Amino acid sequence: MTIAIVCSGGRSGTNLALESLRGNPYFKVSNVIEDKYVFVREEELIDRYLTKTDVVYCPTYKHFKQFMIKNSNANIIWTVRHPYDWCLSKLYRGRPTEKSLWKYSADATIRGCLMDMSWMYSLLKELEKDYPLRIIRVRMEDLILNIETETKRICRRLCILWDKEMMYPYKRMRNKDKKKRYGNKLDTSQIGLYKNVATVYDGYFMDKMEAIDLIFSKVQPLIREFNYE
Numbered sequence: 001m002t003i004a005i006v007c008s009g010g011r012s013g014t015n016l017a018l019e020s021l022r023g024n025p026y027f028k029v030s031n032v033i034e035d036k037y038v039f040v041r042e043e044e045l046i047d048r049y050l051t052k053t054d055v056v057y058c059p060t061y062k063h064f065k066q067f068m069i070k071n072s073n074a075n076i077i078w079t080v081r082h083p084y085d086w087c088l089s090k091l092y093r094g095r096p097t098e099k100s101l102w103k104y105s106a107d108a109t110i111r112g113c114l115m116d117m118s119w120m121y122s123l124l125k126e127l128e129k130d131y132p133l134r135i136i137r138v139r140m141e142d143l144i145l146n147i148e149t150e151t152k153r154i155c156r157r158l159c160i161l162w163d164k165e166m167m168y169p170y171k172r173m174r175n176k177d178k179k180k181r182y183g184n185k186l187d188t189s190q191i192g193l194y195k196n197v198a199t200v201y202d203g204y205f206m207d208k209m210e211a212i213d214l215i216f217s218k219v220q221p222l223i224r225e226f227n228y229e
Contacts, residue, residue: 013140023165084194
């Protein structure tokens, strides 16, 4: 029996990975979309449990390690995407809107974005050092462009049977904003945003290029780490 927790920093494709895995009848999915406190409750989870969470809800690596010890059959699906696109999405999607009452998300400022990326990477490296066979890196772009191949790879790593329903995560998307935004498709427009940084998101970054250059310079080392060009 295996447990699967989809985890990473926000805006990295965690919802996409979660809803893809939810298409496999093997799993018993959490009632809530995001089990925010799964790493801090200090409890043993039921077999076949599936949920997602964000690194921001894990206060220390000690919490994560205690979870891995208590749940020895837990595997972590760690989503990543091109670091430049990742940061652009954080800054734009977390910006103040009428819906958010003009409040920035924690990772939607230069400092917050870089802190979140740093925390995400530090947790990932510690986990891969201590539990190399239980951490599965999944690139968002691979899920979008080659979902059959990628979901079969994930199933092999988890030692479970593959199900074709895993190829249609958009059919089960419970995040209302993402369902409204992307509809019934795998949206390739979210790949390579950084190549047109001045015009993406209706030109939102056109007058923010100095800040974007700073952020890009800080996360550039992650490009090679996650096998991007």
